[in-house]
Amino acid sequence: MQPNPESETTSTVGKPTWVAAIDQGTSSSRFIVFDPATGDIVAITQTEFPQIYPNAGWCEHNPEEGILRSVEYCIRETCRKIELETGFKAKDVIQAVGITNQRETAVVWDAITGKSLHNAIVWLDARTTETVASLIERTPTRSRDHFRSKCGLPFSTYFSAVKLRWILDHSSEVAQAQREQRLKFGTVDSWLIYQLTGGASKGVHVTDVTNASRTMLMSLESLEWDSELCEFFAIDKSCLPAIRSSAEVYGTFASGPLEGVPIAGCLGDQQAALVGQRCFQPGEVKNTYGTGCFMLHNTGPSPVVSRNGLLTTVAYKLGPDEKAAYALEGSVSIAGAAIKWLRDNMGIIKTANEINELAAAVPDTGDVYFVPAFNGLFAPYWREDARGTIVGLTQYSTRHHLARATLESVCFQTRALIEAMNSDSGHPLVSLKVDGGMTNSDLAMQLQSDILGIRAERPLMRETTALGAAFAAGLAVGVFQSAEDFVKRTTVKADVFEPRMGASERELKFDKWKKAIERSLGWADTS
Template sequence: MDLPLLLSIDQGTTSSRAALFDAGGRCLHSCTAPLTCHYPADGWVEQQPEAIWQSQLQALAQLEQALSADQRRAVAACGIANQRETTVLWRRGGAEPLGPAIVWQDGRTAAICADWKRAGLESEIRARTGLLADPYFSASKIVWLLQAVPAAAAAAADGSLCFGTVDSWLLQRLTAGARHATEFSNASRTLLMDLERLQWDPELAAALGVPLEALPELLPSRAAFGSIAAGLPFAGVPITAMLGDQQAATLGQGCLLPGEAKCTYGTGAFLVINTGSVIRRSDAGLLSTVGWCDADGRPTYCLEGSLFNAGSVIQWLRDGLGLIERSDQVDGLARSCDDSGGLMLVPAFTGLGTPHWDPGARGLLIGITRDTGPAQIARAALEGIALAVATLVELAEEALGTPLGELAADGGAAAADLLLQAQADASGVTVRRRADLESTSRGVALLAGVQAGVVESLEAWQNDHPSGEPRRFEPSLDPGERQRWRRRWTSAVKRSLHWHGEAT
């Protein structure tokens, strides 16, 4: 064990994790607590802000209890990674949320985004933020809450309203209200930050109807964010880094050079490619975003493709259909048949992101015959995730003008060998999987360690594989067969689009 130690907070869509890393990048302990999503209407996804906090607090408390006294004393710094665009409002100086947390997957704000497009704001949003006028991002969620929650509107009127993505909400609770802040990677997912100037954009905020004074202080990803308050687990530990979960996973996978890419198969699947100091823009629905910033505010940018449902599809097989008892059984069930029998599953449960950006799309299972059984459905589910991500890979290669040499894979669903082999076959790219799938926790621990002076540089852990050497999945389809498979996939996706018609 290399001292001192680093605490990692990884607050995700369906669980909260707390992990402890040593200075050499080895994960010593990890504890997880579940978190529930609520679906009050079609396309709506909510969480309770207090439940988010209690879930993370539970994970932290379990971790602290698992450590020796010497280990607790050796914790030198903490980093926070978080589910990104999820939106929380509260009143300044308090901890009482004003309405539910609207989760990043939520599509209820499609009508607000449609109004922005009709008003001619789409091109300005794209130019200033690198994003699109879509319900995925935080700004429309803020506007919806201001319209639907009278207490939020009242707080905005008297200047006491606070907005935060989940990093800000956790920071507010961890510091007992002492800090209302965020950092550049999370801010770049709100539709409210100028991507080039790395500042909140007052003109854009006014045009979208978001009160500028409600936004958190904007800091680099490495900064002094405060310390964990007395009475909480790990009290007194300084918080030295915050980062959106997909950016943290990119760091954790060691994608430090332009052109290096990873895909995280969590609740959704997110392809992120490092583009260095250059903002790469796409006309094909990819997003330009901040990867991370150093302590002086110098950014590393990324290009991103977003699939809203990946691991959630496996959860549906488990909880919705009862085809498996545990998520880790999906690979064995899918492998129990030779092929999917022509079945295809489009994972558009809460709409489609890149490249369609269609909140009205819905999931589609097509090709069912009398011979279709649970194994074919499981196989089609994994292949559907891989085929959707293959589209993201293709668009990224077109935007960059060069093929991806290798794709790093992480996230819970990446444990399924069949998924990653299908990914290699569908995209024609070698897929690399670390023995440790939790790259998000590792990445933000690394960033916190560099800021605290515990780790020498971001490169220090790049070639370190304390849990074992990575496994590689090589493409096995010939190009003609791959093209035919992809054409059928494109046909299936077209049938899933605009299922609920125009947003109203």
């Protein structure tokens, strides 16, 4: 792998006190250092890593050469820059590191060797459709929602326990490792913490409550692995990591430029963005536009079961003795990934940013609608049988219309989530905090405001996901004293997008989107 880093640093006078975060995403890894006094970025390195597509609808990552090596590269490069420009060793100025990660991606490894036993199955991978159907058939109610009241999640290809069940059913090596009780399983946070704290010799096998709540194996009430769920999936608890809070010291770096620095914060990427956007009060909502699109609504200290296809999840638990906060979540599997598809698969654009120029060249989509259901549809539909659909094409249609329809597709999916959340909460949203790569596009955010009919607020400092994880780490080691301290010290400035589209046009377009959704359903055979 030849990384293509994007690095920047600022020099300081005197020995600084900083916090940092590993942000391990679906297509790239980053290491970001923050000044806790302001929340500003001190240094950042990012590199993409290879995606593996063995079959249609499948997506894998190599745990060592993809995930771990890319993270190690970003840490090493950032630390080199810090030392070069400040004269201080990074481990002397970085007080703690947090981890935020792609959440439902499943990793399995051998406790004896510390080596992975199978490629990681990525959260958006759809190979487990038949596994989902067979699991539903095994429940007394034959319902996708049979365990929803316990774990907050429906049966879906999305969640980690289903992926682990598939690996156990299809890899004799992994199944044997479980029988011999040398199997270790975890989401990406667990894999990284284990490896960075020493691997097979002394690595710490832990996860936090936010990542554990995405597996289908944790009780939302007890915040512990649930015996009934583990027995149903035939997963031995001995392979599971210990569940900890989102802000405490899990261990220290065993080697490298950060040797001895505490790893002290851990949040799944969407929960980290909720924290980084300072949504600490019940009723506050953020939406992150990355590979997928994820909206979280803080519901406070008690889990709320959705009546409209949303997920119930842990938002954060900021310390071992603190109470957990919960959230309702709407998850869209394909958002920025649709732009990447236009670039890599279709060759319509050469860079992701080019989509904005194409889309802005036309005033509308020419009545073209694009449903990017490449791996089915997540919330609020939960349809594995849906597939990508483009409708409304005529001889007038051009790549400009398709580019604009791609941006609008994310905005329409977000509106479907907003309507579900408004119905569940009974209190319609008047604004939406946004972050993630797609929010760099002013056009996309204006379209989002137009289609929602409410304002969209985009922070000027866009790395809110990493900031949330860095705050959790800083809180654990005393750099921050509380969430209130974090909010006070890191005041957010934001761009605001107000709706310009008329209500009748907005509703007409959304009605047509619903028709496009209907045409995407039932294409894949899931029998």
